[in-house]
Amino acid sequence: MAAAFDEMKGHDGDQVRPAYGELAQWLKEVPPDVLDYRRREAELIFRRIGITFAVYGEADATERLIPFDVIPRIMAASEWRFLEKGLTQRVNALNLFIKDVYGAREILRAGIIPEDLVFRNPAFRPEMNGQRVPHDIYVHIAGIDIIRVDADTFYVLEDNARTPSGVSYMLENREIMMRLFPELFSRHRIAPVENYPDELLASLKSVAPLTTSKEPTVVLLTPGVFNSAYYEHSFLADKLGVELVEGRDLFVKDEVVYMRTTQGPQRVDVIYRRVDDDFIDPLTFRADSILGVPGLMSAYAAGNVTLANAVGTGIADDKAVYSFMPAIVKFYLGEEPLLKNVPTWRCREEEHLKYVLDHLPELVVKEVHGSGGYGMLIGPTASKIAIEQFRAKLKAEPKNFIAQPTLALSTSPTCVEEGVAPRHVDLRPFVLTGRNGVRIVPGGLTRVALKKGSLVVNSSQGGGTKDTWVLDS
Amino acid sequence: MLSRTADNLYWLSRYVERAEYLARILDATQRLSALPLAYVGASNEWESAVLTAGCATGFFKLYDEANEENVTDYLAFSTANSSSIRSCFEAARHNARAVRTALTMEMWDSINGTWLELKRYGNGPTSREEFSRFLRWVQESSLRFDGSAYRTMLRSDAYWFSRLGVYMERADNTARILDVKYHLLLPDNERVGGPLDYFQWAAILRSVSALTAYHWVYRDSLKPWLVADLLILKDELPRSLSSCYEAIVRNLDQIAGAYGRQGAAQRQARGMRTRLQNSKMDGIFQRGLHEFISEFITENNRLGGAITEQFLL
Amino acid sequence: MRIRISHATSYRYETPPKSVTQVLRLTPRNHDGQYVVNWRVEVSQDCQLHQQEGAFGNISHVFNAEGPFDELSVTVAGEVDTQDTHGIVNGAIERFPPALYLRETALTMPDPAIIDFAEATRTDAGTDTLTLLHALMMRLNAEMTFDTEPTQVETTAAEAFAGKRGVCQDGTHIFIAAARHLGVPTRYVSGHFYRENDTSAQDAGHAWAEAYVDKLGWVGFDPTNAISPTEAHVRVAVGLDYLGAAPVRGTRYGGGGETLKVTINVDQANWQTQSQSQS
Incomplete structure (x- = not known):
């Protein structure tokens, strides 16, 4: 594996890249104890406002803080413009793909994607078949995970088309940076992100059903206080100025959704839902769900409510479907994809599986439906035993896995025990799609692997976050 | 507003008020029972406290007799009693958490702080003096919450x-x-x-x-x-x-x-x-x-x- | 044959509910083997019935009735002309290509026992799909004891197969699990069955499977009766499993102490009457 590209110093490491000029200078000037002091101050603020998340798979499932790194990750305006174009293209293609999969199924007929990969995919929702959604938009909010390997090459690592989270960190990180480092801010011209809630609200209102007569009512549907992302749900509802509702606050009568208010039933037009498909309507999906709204799908089918994101969008963030994204972009848009896909071996295919089994120590192997960095193997850093254990899992259920080369994610200067050192980062921009097109707030959430050499940036696996600065030049 | 939000706010207040009321009953009972029999007669003040708190049925399922020890425990600290002072504060905080964005920072701080401090009292006081301090603290906590609502909402x-x-x-x-x-x-x-x-x-x-x-x-x-x-x-x-x-x-x-x-x-x-x-x-x-x-x-x-x-x- | 059906589902509540929402898949559609002469759906409480066509082409009705009430009943009744098509279903509404019906669901996931059963059948019966499916049905019928002992609706194919007992729903789930494992697209059908001489009480309605056979199309297999559907079968709804084709899925807000009674009558119009009931 070649040395990683550094966001500040490039490949060779002796020259500071222009976007990082001011920051490099500042890092030289600022005494280490001040940096450390600010870091602790930031942690205190986070703890007081209570931004925590629950960690799965740990016995005590305690509430934890996601570590915050005070050194920002910086992108030049030209870099962002390129990403913005690429992301817009990708999300447009995702929307067309989902519409097609639940509609005419042309991409299956054309033989570009195997039928069974769609039909037998747990994320495919047959119940959505033939159903139109308001304005033909399915993925209203997408979180596209981007990694960088050199000055000009960005890869998409994952498309999150269900209920991507993390945007509250993007907003809070910026807020805290402005409080802690006003002088560093004044030395840059940074594109703002705090208009994200306004953009989101406008976007959600724009996709209200055609039957909405007046100003549409938007709500945010949460599974409740025990959900790991509850903080984000209440944070966003607050910023959007919409009601934070649970399933039991809503009901369906005569194909219209209402919320129970102190003034009687009030019609709901758009539901920004953070409840998974499986739980959203016990009369259509899991009958044992108490988080959903009975009959919601009937109101949806009647075209009287918009769900954001639509039901069944998971088919687009399946990792096996991901491997077809370049073909998907070409099929629907007739364009070459601007953002690259990481080369992917689909273990469901015999030849691919053979290659993967022969090269396990070099590859990253992921579960097709996994997320959050769980259940994956990183060949180069895994022990022999771990590799052999994974080999057995892979052989037992090959169709559940894909494999990719181990990419050297770019690094960015980060505050660690020894001082300031490079650590691997990725980027999750949040892409909004409304009736009037795609909107992306400049930047996104930069996640950083705090352990030296680690390539796993997921917060559940010891990753942290950084503020992301897109320079406005 | 959402009915559930109104419900949470309504019960949040009810629980805080109830906790204060229980503290007052316990305080008054403690004073009465400290008096010589000649001044108050032979009635069992502790039993009357349980009756006044409205939880006699639950109490006598657990205990045969109402005395200082088991009444103070049941009314103040018991988790078996859904209307004990502890249960009231816990229910209040639970309601508060569910509608946190509808509360002012001061209200949240007040109820959350009370809930955190409750843990310090563990399973009950070690002495009458400490218990008196506890009862005063309960009343003060309720006053603080009430005041924060009055002054900031x-x-x-x-x-x-x-x-x-x-x-x-x-x-x-x-x-x-x-x-x-x-x-x-x-x-x-x-x-x-x-x-x-x-x-x-x-x-x-x-x-x-x-x-x-x-x-x-x-x-x-x-x-x-x-x-x-x-x-x-x-x-x-x-x-x-x-x-x-x-x-x-x-x-x-x-x-x-x-x-x-x-x-x-x-x-x-x-x-x-x-x-x-x-x-x-x-x-x-x-x-x-x-x-x-x-x-x-x-x-x-x-x-x-x-x-x-x-x-x- | 003209079959007359009435199907009543009645609920009683000790504590009246504030409201009840239900999705009903109780209305048959036409295909070459059946023609719906007349059909009506009635709910005993005031409400609007909204008709929709679901993703699988089934007709569903959704209603929300506001309480309080002590009783609620849903009655469907009508007449259907049927003819024997040797189990082949032509002219039905198809919203998916057959490949969709290879999809596994929680209720139809094959376990090792079902996989063994399916593969052993293939070893004996050979690879001709139609022969194989018939063999599967006959063997399943021989191995299982079908009764009306009420099982829970969430019993999986694997659980029912392990117990070797079940109602028509369970037999259908096992058949589906095995056939899909063998690569044959298969689906769940809920409907009614007219029994000429058999008046034994049954679980609500009847269920069987349909499998896709190249050149022939969809062919019905009724493991409970060890036959392919005849003119005695009335097809109401299809799905990947019971949950997708369930006659009634509902929920209530408030209330309690619910008891349910289902009464089904299937008889030949102008013929003798039989009555099935369950409480």
């Missing part, structure tokens, strides 16, 4: 529902004391009980924090019918039934005004307010104090049901 429906919870709970609490102790307040009691009952009357007043107020209002020594008059009909006393209903009607009217719609809850509350306004102590005694109180408790519960039905479901 927007005057909108969220505030009115939260106030409604306070006064509904308070009316119920005062009525419950009267229900258990009414026999001490009957007009002929002065002759029957004589000075023996003096400390009981004082204790009743203490449990609604009205001992000083009594003297200010009547400028007289303690007389049972005046105690009853104060607790039932005097608008000036914040914990009297009459005063609670003045506030209930006012808050329900605010809601009706904002929503532009009246309902069963408003009509019923006004009816009760009118009845209290038109009553005199003589008349109440003539028709029977106990009957009056029982009827009030039933009606108050019915109003609680109407509020729930109209707004909170």
Whole structure:
């Protein structure tokens, strides 16, 4: 594996890249104890406002803080413009793909994607078949995970088309940076992100059903206080100025959704839902769900409510479907994809599986439906035993896995025990799609692997976050 | 606003108010039971505390006898009792957490701080002194929460529902004391009980924090019918039934005004307010104090049901 | 044959509910083997019935009835002309290509026992799909005891197969699990079955499977009766499993102490009457 590209110093490491000029200078000037002091101050603020998340798979499932790194990750305006174009293209293609999969199924007929990969995919929702959604938009909010390997090459690592989270960190990180480092801010011209809630609200209102007569009512549907992302749900509802509702606050009568208010039933037009498909309507999906709204799908089918994101969008963030994204972009848009896909071996295919089994120590192997960095193997850093254990899992259920080369994610200067050192980062921009097109707030959430050499940036696996600065030049 | 949000706010206030009431009962009982028998008679004050707290059924499932040790534990710290002070604070905090964005920072800090501090008391105090400090702390916590709501909340429906919870709970609490102790307040009691009952009357007043107020209002020594008059009909006393209903009607009217719609809850509350306004102590005694109180408790519960039905479901 | 059906589902509540929402898949559609002469759906409480066509082409009705009420009943009744098509279903509404019906669901996931059973059948019966499916049905019928002992609706194919007992729903789930494992697209059908001489009480309605056979199309297999559907079968709804084709899925807000009674009558119009009931 070649040395990683550094966001500040490039490949060779002796020259500071222009976007990082001011920051490099500042890092030289600022005494280490001040940096450390600010870091602790930031942690205190986070703890007081209570931004925590629950960690799965740990016995005590305690509430934890996601570590915050005070050194920002910086992108030049030209870099962002390129990403913005690429992301817009990708999300447009995702929307067309989902519409097609639940509609005419042309991409299956054309033989570009195997039928069974769609039909037998747990994320495919047959119940959505033939159903139109308001304005033909399915993925209203997408979180596209981007990694960088050199000055000009960005890869998409994952498309999150269900209920991507993390945007509250993007907003809070910026807020805290402005409080802690006003002088560093004044030395840059940074594109703002705090208009994200306004953009989101406008976007959600724009996709209200055609039957909405007046100003549409938007709500945010949460599974409740025990959900790991509850903080984000209440944070966003607050910023959007919409009601934070649970399933039991809503009901369906005569194909219209209402919320129970102190003034009687009030019609709901758009539901920004953070409840998974499986739980959203016990009369259509899991009958044992108490988080959903009975009959919601009937109101949806009647075209009287918009769900954001639509039901069944998971088919687009399946990792096996991901491997077809370049073909998907070409099929629907007739364009070459601007953002690259990481080369992917689909273990469901015999030849691919053979290659993967022969090269396990070099590859990253992921579960097709996994997320959050769980259940994956990183060949180069895994022990022999771990590799052999994974080999057995892979052989037992090959169709559940894909494999990719181990990419050297770019690094960015980060505050660690020894001082300031490079650590691997990725980027999750949040892409909004409304009736009037795609909107992306400049930047996104930069996640950083705090352990030296680690390539796993997921917060559940010891990753942290950084503020992301897109320079406005 | 969401019915669930209103429900959470209403119950948040009710639980905090209930915790304070329990602390007052325990405080008054502790004083009474410390007096020599000659001053208070042979009645079991601890049993009467359980009755006044309205949880006798649950208590006697666990214990055969009501004494200081098990009553203080059951009313203050027990997790088996869903209306113990601890359970009240926990339920209050649970309701607060569910509607955190509808609370002001001060309210959240107050209830969350109380909940955190509750842990310090563990499973109960080690001494009477410590227990007294605990009871004072409970009352102060309730005052702090009430004050934070009063001083920081927007005057909108969220505030009115939260106030409604306070006064509904308070009316119920005062009525419950009267229900258990009414026999001490009957007009002929002065002759029957004589000075023996003096400390009981004082204790009743203490449990609604009205001992000083009594003297200010009547400028007289303690007389049972005046105690009853104060607790039932005097608008000036914040914990009297009459005063609670003045506030209930006012808050329900605010809601009706904002929503532009009246309902069963408003009509019923006004009816009760009118009845209290038109009553005199003589008349109440003539028709029977106990009957009056029982009827009030039933009606108050019915109003609680109407509020729930109209707004909170 | 003209079949007359009435199907009543009645609920009683000790504590009246505030409201009840239900999705009904109780209305048959036409295909070459059946023609719906008349059909009506009635709900005993005031409400609007909204008709929708679901993703699988089934007709569903959704209603929300506001309480309080002590009783609620849903009645469907009508007449259907049927003819024997040797189990082949032509002219039905198809919203998916057959490949969709290879999809596994929680209720039809094959376990090792079902996989063994399916593969052993293939070893004996050979690879001709139609022969194989018939063999599967006959064997399943021989191995299982079908009764009306009420099983829970969430019993999986694997659980029912392990117990070797079940109702028509369970037999159908096992058949589906095995056939899909063998690569044959298969689906769940809920409907009614007219029994000429058999008046034994049954679980609500009847269920069987349909499998896709190249050149023939969809062919019905009724493992409970060890036959392919005849003119005695009335097809109401299809799905991937019971949950997708369930006659009634509902929920209530508030209330409690619910008891359910289902009464089904399937008889030949102008013929003798039989009555099935369950309480």
